[in-house]
Amino acid sequence: MSNFIQVLILGLALGGVLALMGSGLSLVFGVMRIVNLAHPALIIAGAYVAYWAFKLWGVDPIVSLPFAAIILSIVGILLYKLVFEREAKSAKYSEMSVLLTFSVAMCVEGALGSAFTNTQRVTSPGYATDAIFIGDIFIPTGQLYAGLISLGLIALLALVLKFSRFGYAIRATTQNREAAELLGVNVNLVSLASFAIGIALAGAAGTLVSFVFSFFPAKHWEWIAILMSLVVLGGMGSILGTVIAAFLLSVIAAFVGAWIGSTWSTMTFFLALFVILLVRPQGLFGEKPELT
């Protein structure tokens, strides 16, 4: 029984971090219909911010989180203005956005590789290798902190979306862009702000990732499939769905890793992606695609 609880806790702790990693991706897709393949690469960029702040000045990654979020949000604004805004009126916007974000991912990876080499890195504050013991059960402190901070940030995002005027504008634009515009929402500004917030979440997730996983510039290729499985299972554009999917798949992956073998653990996400697309392509909270 204690083994079961142990695996469950490890799965939940991982789920919290993945939920934050996927939330920004989901937000950007919901508002702008951009499948941002560069999202994990920008998470890695956030991880490097935390890594160097820790290495050079001894800044705790949790302290550097807001700075990484701000830096990445500025990157997001520049990317939106330089790359996506001019394509927004294109008839093939969705297709173009996949190619553009793929290109951005390659550029970010290249820039990071060139600046920091492809050496594996990990930020190592004291708590990253520590654990809390409750009887036979241990909780890795790093994962616990990362999971709790992720949940806190997601809760903050949910509160903003649910209760603030700007949150109403984001939700309205996500659900019906034309109607939102007709009710006075400046949808272009909402798109820009949502993109910046989405990328800021990538930066925030990066700082947490920096002490939970080892990372290097090309690591994002592994994460994109994992994050896509969360977003697709949750329902494209549904942040709540993404969070639930993150916990669900992380817990399943933890059990697969414990009972079948750790090499099969990551496979859980890829298999889930295949199965969801075959059985329920709209995911848990998405809308059924219309046949045209």
Next chain:
Amino acid sequence: MTDLLQVTGITAGYGDGPSILDGATLTIEPGKVHCIIGPNGAGKSTLLKAICGMLKIREGEVIFKGERLNGLRPDQILRKGICFVPQENALFPKMTVRENLRMGGYILDDKDELERRIDEIMERFPILRERANQHAGNMSGGQQQTLAMARTMIIKPDIVMLDEPSLGLAPKIVQEMFDIMRIMTAEGITILLVEQNALTGLKNADWGVVLDLGRTLFEGPAVDVLSDPRIQELYLGGNKAA
């Protein structure tokens, strides 16, 4: 009476495509229900979209209360006092009725005033109070249209433009939509309506506009439009209106 809105010789179309509107002209007087009729492809919906800023006006001009609206964005035109309810999909299906009403007052800065106006609307339309916490997407077609129309009243606009509000509704419900329009005009809101069912639209309107091939063929009191033999023949299915 002073004209509230004047549309003079406008041409407009979608993207880089050909012009759907080809010199359409329209005059809107305050406090009346205006109904635009015409065959499919006449440019009725396009005209509303051009007025509200969703489409770029290529030629001609739209003057509202003496101010030129050409080139303004939809949100800017809304702030001037012109509200547009598109054909279908006017709501946010995963927002509750109350949240949809709040979105109706998005441009209002005073939150307390917004809540007060929402309460007023709910008092006037009890079905919206009953369904206040229900997702808009789960309501019937008639209820959704009621919400879409009632929502426009939150900001107390000068003009509400409705694109086929009766689409897909049962005849009894259609009459309820026209009753709502009369409530709106009683509140000082002017209605500009596009209606595929020309007969029903004109019978409930004060002013009729016949549009064909992107041009205004006739404008006048709705009773005159209804009784014009040529219009009866071409657009009202013979002499059914008589």
